[in-house]
Amino acid sequence: xxxxxxxxxxxxxxxxxxxxxxxxVERGEIFGFLxxxxxxxxxxxxxxxxxxxxxxxxxxIAGYDLLRQPAEVRRRIGLVPxxxxxxxxxxxxxxxxxxxxxxxxxRSQVERRIPELLELVxxxxxxxxxxxxxxxxxxxxxxxxKVLIHDPEVIFLDEPxxxxxxxxxxxIWEYIRLLNTEREVTVxxxxxxxxxxxxxxDRVCIIDHGRILDMGHPEELKRRLGERDxxxxxxxxxxxGFLSRLESMGYRIKSVRGCRASIVAGRREKxxxxxxxxxGELGVSITSISVRAPTLEDVFIHYTGRGxxxxxxxxxxxxxxxxxxKH
Amino acid sequence: MRFLREVYVVFWKEMLVWVxxxxxxxxxxxVFPMMWIVIFGSAFGGEVNHIPVAVVSEDTxxxxxxxxxxxxxxxxxxxxxxxxxxxxRLLKTRGVYGVLYIPPGFTDELRSGxxxxxSLSTDESTPQIAEAMSAHILRVSRTFSAAxxxxxxxxxxxxxxxxxxxxxxxxxxxxxxxxxILFSSIFSGGLNLILDREFGTLKMLMVSPVSRDxxxxxxxxxxxxxxxxxxxxxLLVAMLMGVHLKSxxxxxxxxxxxxxxxxxxxxxxxxxxxxxxxxxEQLMVVMQVIIMPMWFLSGGLYPLESxxxxxxxxxxxxxxxxxxxxxREIMIRGIIWxxxxxxxxxxxxxxxxxxxxxxxxxxxxxxxxx
Numbered sequence: 001x002x003x004x005x006x007x008x009x010x011x012x013x014x015x016x017x018x019x020x021x022x023x024x025v026e027r028g029e030i031f032g033f034l035x036x037x038x039x040x041x042x043x044x045x046x047x048x049x050x051x052x053x054x055x056x057x058x059x060x061i062a063g064y065d066l067l068r069q070p071a072e073v074r075r076r077i078g079l080v081p082x083x084x085x086x087x088x089x090x091x092x093x094x095x096x097x098x099x100x101x102x103x104x105x106x107r108s109q110v111e112r113r114i115p116e117l118l119e120l121v122x123x124x125x126x127x128x129x130x131x132x133x134x135x136x137x138x139x140x141x142x143x144x145x146k147v148l149i150h151d152p153e154v155i156f157l158d159e160p161x162x163x164x165x166x167x168x169x170x171x172i173w174e175y176i177r178l179l180n181t182e183r184e185v186t187v188x189x190x191x192x193x194x195x196x197x198x199x200x201x202d203r204v205c206i207i208d209h210g211r212i213l214d215m216g217h218p219e220e221l222k223r224r225l226g227e228r229d230x231x232x233x234x235x236x237x238x239x240x241g242f243l244s245r246l247e248s249m250g251y252r253i254k255s256v257r258g259c260r261a262s263i264v265a266g267r268r269e270k271x272x273x274x275x276x277x278x279x280g281e282l283g284v285s286i287t288s289i290s291v292r293a294p295t296l297e298d299v300f301i302h303y304t305g306r307g308x309x310x311x312x313x314x315x316x317x318x319x320x321x322x323x324x325x326k327h
Numbered sequence: 328m329r330f331l332r333e334v335y336v337v338f339w340k341e342m343l344v345w346v347x348x349x350x351x352x353x354x355x356x357x358v359f360p361m362m363w364i365v366i367f368g369s370a371f372g373g374e375v376n377h378i379p380v381a382v383v384s385e386d387t388x389x390x391x392x393x394x395x396x397x398x399x400x401x402x403x404x405x406x407x408x409x410x411x412x413x414x415x416r417l418l419k420t421r422g423v424y425g426v427l428y429i430p431p432g433f434t435d436e437l438r439s440g441x442x443x444x445x446s447l448s449t450d451e452s453t454p455q456i457a458e459a460m461s462a463h464i465l466r467v468s469r470t471f472s473a474a475x476x477x478x479x480x481x482x483x484x485x486x487x488x489x490x491x492x493x494x495x496x497x498x499x500x501x502x503x504x505x506x507x508i509l510f511s512s513i514f515s516g517g518l519n520l521i522l523d524r525e526f527g528t529l530k531m532l533m534v535s536p537v538s539r540d541x542x543x544x545x546x547x548x549x550x551x552x553x554x555x556x557x558x559x560x561x562l563l564v565a566m567l568m569g570v571h572l573k574s575x576x577x578x579x580x581x582x583x584x585x586x587x588x589x590x591x592x593x594x595x596x597x598x599x600x601x602x603x604x605x606x607x608e609q610l611m612v613v614m615q616v617i618i619m620p621m622w623f624l625s626g627g628l629y630p631l632e633s634x635x636x637x638x639x640x641x642x643x644x645x646x647x648x649x650x651x652x653x654x655r656e657i658m659i660r661g662i663i664w665x666x667x668x669x670x671x672x673x674x675x676x677x678x679x680x681x682x683x684x685x686x687x688x689x690x691x692x693x694x695x696x697x
Binding site for chain 2: 051053
């Protein structure tokens with residue numbers, strides 16, 4: 001275990017942000033913290049990176065106690081926070097040099113590592129451009145390798161693809177996988193994108209209101225929901241009677257938009273047969289139908305009773321800033 | 328109609344924010360303009376008075392006494408009767424701005440219908456004061472002579488000892504140089520820190536193994552270095568414009584040292600403020616309520632002697648007063664340690680105190696594992 005977290009708890013003025021969580025991360029894993037805004041993801045990252053003191057509990061990172069040996073921990077970790085923390089007026093190279101020197105590397109040591117790192121994220125030819133001329137995706141890529149300059153054992157990525165377009169997001173995922181395999185670095189990331197957790201993580205930990213709801217490989221989590229395939233069906237109007245009959249037969253209807261419905265199907269063969277029979281009986285025609293396996297989103301809804309993006313986000317970030325400023 | 332409603336909504340929201348944040352509007356709308364009116368209205372337009380002047384009188388005759396009593400009427404001068412050597416020392420150490428010498432036989436000469444010369448040795452490093460002092464003595468001498476029946480019985484010979492030919496530009500420049508240090512400290516110290524925190528750049532340092540003290544010291548030293556750079560530029564510009572630097576290279580070095588010490592004080596001060604500040608607007612308030620008055624009440628623009636009496640204590644507790652005074656001493660009067668010692672002692676004490684307060688409160692706000 002490269003990260004061992006024990007009963008970690010954090011309160012802000014009586015409000016519990018992290019509620020006594022315990023978990024472990026294996027060396028070499030990509031471990032994801034999945035939850036909506038305000039679930040306690042960033043607070044956990046801030047504690048694990050020594051930026052915040054926990055109210056109680058502790059953690060060991062690479063064998064060092066967070067509270068007793070913070071300097072040892074800091075030497076072995078890297079953090080990519082949500083906000084870009086590059087110096088825009090410096091070049092990519094200068095940013096890396098400065099960062100390396102913070103970790104006690106000499107200028108020449110850093111200079112030697114730079115080409116390889118920039119190559120990794122395909123920024124080699126922009127090494128001497130000022131960072132403020134970079135696109136959002138380029139800045140993210142630079143941040144990703146910036147934290148590798150001192151060869152950390154674990155890197156923490158707080159919402160690594162937030163605010164990026166889908167193509168860029170996919171590229172970032174590839175880079176993260178590449179860092180993980182080529183540099184053998186353990187990755188701890190937070191996200192509120194289901195897809196990201198599903199695509200990227202070896203293990204996912206679902207967190208909400210500061211508590212861990214479930215943890216495991218994405219496939220494993222989905223399997224734990226049982227054989228609950230989801231049937232997406234579109235019916236001809238009027239369909240109210242059809243849906244209420246279906247519910248009375250014991251099917252759970254996840255969402256309805258007009259006459260499009262997602263139905264939790266249990267075993268798909270049985271469900272499909274019943275659906276068609278009912279449609280024939282009520283004279284409703286099915287205009288389209290598809291069956292899909294459950295996603296992490298379904299897992300999340302299973303545990304929390306709501307979708308991950310239902311909760312209003314954004315403002316919690318500001319609150320966090322305000323809180324940090326106050327202290 | 329819809330447009331008006333939209334205007335109203337926007338207006339209403341702005342007013343709501345304004346009213347809900349009582350500190351800012353009160354300061355902006357009330358305190359600040361009043362302060363300007365008071366400072367500019369009374370400190371800059373005011374008459375210079377209570378000017379200390381040493382009197383060396385070699386004549387104890389009746390006319391000498393009545394001449395001196397006429398001089399001390401009103402609030403312009405404060406006469407001190409001393410020996411010639413003491414007078415000279417006072418003039419050197421800025422205990423007085425002038426020495427008035429009444430020659431022996433003053434009374435007898437005037438009685439017999441003759442003329443006398445009184446000499447006035449002046450310190451003109453503060454031109455406004457030198458002017459007010461000389462003008463007052465000339466006016467009294469003329470009135471005194473007229474009373475005796477001859478228009479020019481008493482002739483005043485003015486003899487500038489310090490700051491010969493000093494113009495207002497020379498007077499202003501040292502203050503402006505120190506003002507540059509003060510203002511740039513606010514930006515290099517406080518503002519920088521607030522922005523760092525806002526944009527998370529501080530986080531990058533905080534997760535690194537660099538010690539917390541090193542982060543604080545590094546930031547403060549950078550702030551001081553930036554302030555000195557801008558102060559040095561201001562000094563060079565002043566010299567290009569023909570401002571005196573009486574004490575030459577040694578003086579230049581001493582002014583830089585002064586910038587260094589006061590830079591620490593001001594950076595420490597602005598860091599202490601910044602740790603309590605969560606919005607940029609609040610920094611503007613600090614700027615307007617604390618920093619600007621520090622500059623205006625420093626004697627940088629106009630001598631302290633022209634301030635009303637109630638305002639002078641503010642100038643005396645203002646560290647900027649000593650910084651400005653020291654810079655002016657060095658640039659106009661030369662390196663005279665008897666007077667510079669007090670200035671340097673006060674500024675150094677201020678710098679040490681503010682550095683400690685600033686770094687302590689900075690460290691406290693960093694949070695996290697120590």
